[in-house]
Amino acid sequence: MSTxxxxxxxxxxxxxxxxxxxxxxxxxxxxxxxDYFALNLLDLAGSLTSGELARRTGLTTGATTRLxxxxxxxxxxxxxxxxxxxxxxxxxxxxxxxxxxxxxxGARRRLGAVIGGYDREEQATLFDxxxxxxxxxxxxxxxxxxxxxx
Amino acid sequence: MSTxxxxxxxxxxxxxxxxxxxxxxxxxxxxxxxDYFALNLLDLAGSLTSGELARRTGLTTGATTRLxxxxxxxxxxxxxxxxxxxxxxxxxxxxxxxxxxxxxxGARRRLGAVIGGYDREEQATLFDxxxxxxxxxxxxxxxxxxxxxx
DNA sequence: AGTTTTACCTGCATCAGTGCAGATAAATAC
DNA sequence: GTATTTATCTGCACTGATGCAGGTAAAACT
Numbered sequence: 455m456s457t458x459x460x461x462x463x464x465x466x467x468x469x470x471x472x473x474x475x476x477x478x479x480x481x482x483x484x485x486x487x488x489d490y491f492a493l494n495l496l497d498l499a500g501s502l503t504s505g506e507l508a509r510r511t512g513l514t515t516g517a518t519t520r521l522x523x524x525x526x527x528x529x530x531x532x533x534x535x536x537x538x539x540x541x542x543x544x545x546x547x548x549x550x551x552x553x554x555x556x557x558x559x560g561a562r563r564r565l566g567a568v569i570g571g572y573d574r575e576e577q578a579t580l581f582d583x584x585x586x587x588x589x590x591x592x593x594x595x596x597x598x599x600x601x602x603x604x
Numbered sequence: 605m606s607t608x609x610x611x612x613x614x615x616x617x618x619x620x621x622x623x624x625x626x627x628x629x630x631x632x633x634x635x636x637x638x639d640y641f642a643l644n645l646l647d648l649a650g651s652l653t654s655g656e657l658a659r660r661t662g663l664t665t666g667a668t669t670r671l672x673x674x675x676x677x678x679x680x681x682x683x684x685x686x687x688x689x690x691x692x693x694x695x696x697x698x699x700x701x702x703x704x705x706x707x708x709x710g711a712r713r714r715l716g717a718v719i720g721g722y723d724r725e726e727q728a729t730l731f732d733x734x735x736x737x738x739x740x741x742x743x744x745x746x747x748x749x750x751x752x753x754x
Numbered sequence: 755a756g757t758t759t760t761a762c763c764t765g766c767a768t769c770a771g772t773g774c775a776g777a778t779a780a781a782t783a784c
Numbered sequence: 785g786t787a788t789t790t791a792t793c794t795g796c797a798c799t800g801a802t803g804c805a806g807g808t809a810a811a812a813c814t
Contacts, residue, residue, distance in 0.1 A: 487637030564740035590714035
């Protein structure tokens with residue numbers, strides 16, 4: 455079995471499998487990649503204004519308006535007026551619609567089982583990694599964003 | 605600081621950050637999401653026939669031909685004739701073009717630093733997780749695929 | 755050998771997401 | 785209080801990815 459213990463290969467497979475599943479589940483949930491991307495931005499940030507969303511997606515403000523329209527129509531977000539600046543539109547996530555839950559249910563179940571198979575100490579290591587890796591990804595993304603703007 | 609130790613929140617953030625970075629780096633590398641998705645399928649499988657690629661992406665064979673055209677033109681894959689069945693076209697990945705490397709360089713560096721910060725035993729735990737999680741994602745993806753076909 | 759099926763490719767039409775330019779409304783500067 | 789800037793929205797046109805129908809070539813079946 456598994457003669458393949460090269461760490462970089464293991465890691466690449468893991469990444470690819472994750473990416474594939476992400477996009478496949480997005481599609482299963484009826485989301486196009488842009489909308490899925492935006493939803494992840496919102497999930498991470500909590501909420502964003504229309505303009506911030508435009509900046510981070512790289513879309514024009516016009517295209518972003520339509521993006522928000524689609525997400526709102528699909529029940530993923532809602533528009534909230536900023537009380538402090540009434541020109542602004544704050545985009546807030548709402549609870550994920552059923553069809554999204556269904557699309558990711560299988561992965562959630564299986565991953566839960568995998569993680570549940572580790573002892574307390576190992577789980578602590580994993581979650582420490584998740585936390586640090588998230589930061590690493592965010593910094594890397596910001597770097598790409600800065601390059602795009604330059 | 606971090607009053608937030610809820611594991612599911614940590615994990616969601618990690619996932620979102622990863623997804624965002626994936627899509628952002630794909631875009632930085634000049635890849636549309638579909639092409640990026642296909643490239644990940646190929647990375648995971650090693651190589652696929654045109655038909656298999658069509659099935660897994662959910663595209664028609666016609667659209668898949670154009671997809672392969674784009675990937676070939678971008679220097680990401682090459683077409684190889686199957687010696688056993690000359691109707692078939694095997695799509696093989698070639699070394700990633702420079703612009704892709706550049707797009708993911710920041711993340712690779714940062715993640716390398718994160719992983720390098722763990723001791724040998726912790727790293728073993730992480731890689732064990734990567735291996736098992738990859739399987740979990742693949743199974744979940746196959747499940748979604750089966751549902752789509754049903 | 756002839757027929758059917760399989761695998762991929764090509765021409766044409768469509769459509770969804772997008773950019774762009776201009777409109778509106780609110781905040782800020784003068 | 786008027787002018788300027790900022791934030792979002794709308795109308796219109798475009799483009800590129802996609803589906804569909806038909807075409808070619810090879811394999812499999814009879």
